[in-house]
Amino acid sequence: MSAPEPPGLPRLLTGIPEHGALSLREHLALHGELPTFGARKRRGAQELIEQVELAGLRGRGGGGFPAGAKLRAVAGAARSPLGGGPVVLVNAAEGEPASYKDRTLLQALPHLVLDGSELAARAIAAEEIVLGVCETATAALRSLGDALAERASQQSRGAPRVRLVAVPNRYVAGQESALVNHVNGGPAVPTFTPPLPFERGVRRRPTLVANAETLAHIALIARHGPDWFRELGIASQPGSALVTLSGAQLAYPGVYEIEIGSPLSALIEAAGGLDGQLRAVLVGGYAGAWVDGALLRGVALSDEHLAPYGAALGAGVLVLLSSESCPVAELTRLTRWLAAQSARQCGPCVFGLDAIATVVEQLTLGTAERGAQQRLQALAALVRGRGACSHPDGAARLVSSALEVFAQELADHARHGPCAACERPSELPRPRPSAATTGGASAKPKPAPRELVSTP
Amino acid sequence: MRHRLRVNPIACEAHGMCAELLPERISLDEWGYPVLDAKPLSAELVAHAERAAQACPTFALLVERRRDQ
Numbered sequence: 001m002s003a004p005e006p007p008g009l010p011r012l013l014t015g016i017p018e019h020g021a022l023s024l025r026e027h028l029a030l031h032g033e034l035p036t037f038g039a040r041k042r043r044g045a046q047e048l049i050e051q052v053e054l055a056g057l058r059g060r061g062g063g064g065f066p067a068g069a070k071l072r073a074v075a076g077a078a079r080s081p082l083g084g085g086p087v088v089l090v091n092a093a094e095g096e097p098a099s100y101k102d103r104t105l106l107q108a109l110p111h112l113v114l115d116g117s118e119l120a121a122r123a124i125a126a127e128e129i130v131l132g133v134c135e136t137a138t139a140a141l142r143s144l145g146d147a148l149a150e151r152a153s154q155q156s157r158g159a160p161r162v163r164l165v166a167v168p169n170r171y172v173a174g175q176e177s178a179l180v181n182h183v184n185g186g187p188a189v190p191t192f193t194p195p196l197p198f199e200r201g202v203r204r205r206p207t208l209v210a211n212a213e214t215l216a217h218i219a220l221i222a223r224h225g226p227d228w229f230r231e232l233g234i235a236s237q238p239g240s241a242l243v244t245l246s247g248a249q250l251a252y253p254g255v256y257e258i259e260i261g262s263p264l265s266a267l268i269e270a271a272g273g274l275d276g277q278l279r280a281v282l283v284g285g286y287a288g289a290w291v292d293g294a295l296l297r298g299v300a301l302s303d304e305h306l307a308p309y310g311a312a313l314g315a316g317v318l319v320l321l322s323s324e325s326c327p328v329a330e331l332t333r334l335t336r337w338l339a340a341q342s343a344r345q346c347g348p349c350v351f352g353l354d355a356i357a358t359v360v361e362q363l364t365l366g367t368a369e370r371g372a373q374q375r376l377q378a379l380a381a382l383v384r385g386r387g388a389c390s391h392p393d394g395a396a397r398l399v400s401s402a403l404e405v406f407a408q409e410l411a412d413h414a415r416h417g418p419c420a421a422c423e424r425p426s427e428l429p430r431p432r433p434s435a436a437t438t439g440g441a442s443a444k445p446k447p448a449p450r451e452l453v454s455t456p
Numbered sequence: 457m458r459h460r461l462r463v464n465p466i467a468c469e470a471h472g473m474c475a476e477l478l479p480e481r482i483s484l485d486e487w488g489y490p491v492l493d494a495k496p497l498s499a500e501l502v503a504h505a506e507r508a509a510q511a512c513p514t515f516a517l518l519v520e521r522r523r524d525q
Binding site for chain 2 (some may be wrong): 190191192345346347348349351352382386387388
């Protein structure tokens with residue numbers, strides 16, 4: 001059972017067919033059979049966790065938590081007498097408007113993610129795999145359903161059940177506790193922790209919540225080993241990563257696989273180059289950090305290299321803002337949207353994010369009181385760390401970075417009101433419309449999750 | 457044993473009792489929600505903190521105990 005020659009780059013995004021998804025047969029021909037990891041069950045499970053740890057894989061959902069440590073924590077919780085059969089919860093909620101790497105991966109290469117889920121399930125002796133996919137990702141949902149049907153016939157006895165659950169299209173739905181809450185039949189809003197999902201998650205079982213891309217990397221680490229994984233990337237953040245690159249003046253926006261630590265300029269070049277001047281880059285998504293375009297162009301894409309700019313690679317969202325846009329108008333839309341996306345559970349988030357959005361609006365219109373920038377800085381500091389989830393922290397990060405990077409534009413608007421570019425359409429990817437959420441999110445109980453496919 | 461204050465922000469409804477009972481460590485923000493001083497509680501404050509937690513109408517204030525390493 002030898003796997004074919006390991007790919008350089010792309011690793012994940014290889015063999016993508018022009019239409020539809022890579023079939024199970026094609027997938028196995030490309031990547032080889034899924035390794036079984038030793039004859040004895042317990043040792044085999046240990047071995048996979050060790051390999052993931054040695055590979056140094058970090059979660060690709062935004063948090064960047066070491067994947068091996070997470071596997072080990074769930075395996076440990078499952079051994080306690082109170083544990084019960086653990087669950088693998090695949091996180092493809094992807095409520096971030098500027099990200100579509102998870103849905104792209106699931107749509108074209110579902111078996112890579114399913115391989116990873118199966119391996120993770122084996123490593124923690126899980127009874128069930130739940131796939132949580134954004135309700136707007138209809139192509140991904142369809143592709144996953146087909147892929148599960150393909151695998152059903154080859155499923156061995158005692159394999160974990162697999163369940164596909166559509167997740168409401170809302171920003172905070174992908175937060176771990178919100179996803180668990182939704183799968184358990186509650187609303188897709190965060191809960192107060194502890195208990196954390198690794199202790200008590202889906203059906204009160206120890207639950208591994210893992211991003212879809214993270215699991216796809218595990219599928220390849222299991223086949224080619226940790227040394228191979230570390231051939232790309234940097235010591236603190238090995239491997240390749242999927243990024244969603246967008247920008248109004250970009251020739252080919254889309255999902256790309258990069259080597260972690262490679263320069264942004266190379267990525268822009270791969271995307272057909274930029275038609276115009278780069279003003280700033282929004283790194284990490286709607287609740288990410290703005291980085292000055294002049295500074296960033298030569299910078300390497302890794303958490304280590306982005307940290308001095310207050311940014312992190314996170315889930316790989318990069319939005320390029322051209323110098324023809326009005327960053328203040330963009331900030332106005334962003335802060336108002338973030339306020340509307342609050343789950344409206346925690347006071348500081350409900351009132352603080354609304355206050356932030358209001359001051360930004362006043363600044364844009366030139367109607368703000370003196371010292372509005374200082375007021376924004378204070379509001380950002382006031383909401384940080386005061387929600388049940390990190391939604392207010394994200395808004396605070398966005399505002400703090402904007403105050404620094406767009407200091408000149410903000411001062412100009414405060415003095416003279418709207419500029420000519422304020423009228424231009426937004427250069428940011430638009431939030432996805434969805435039937436389930438109209439305007440703001442609410443904590444009102446929602447019907448139980450819709451199960452689209454169930455195996456065996 | 458170390459004692460530390462924590463608030464469950466989902467349960468908190470800004471009644472503000474905690475800030476009345478433990479002004480040494482709790483102030484209220486402009487909307488009436490508590491802002492906590494995260495420093496460990498000194499021994500003489502623990503009893504006051506526990507009284508504040510019991511007085512909270514929504515049981516949102518928590519006095520967490522952690523064993524010293």
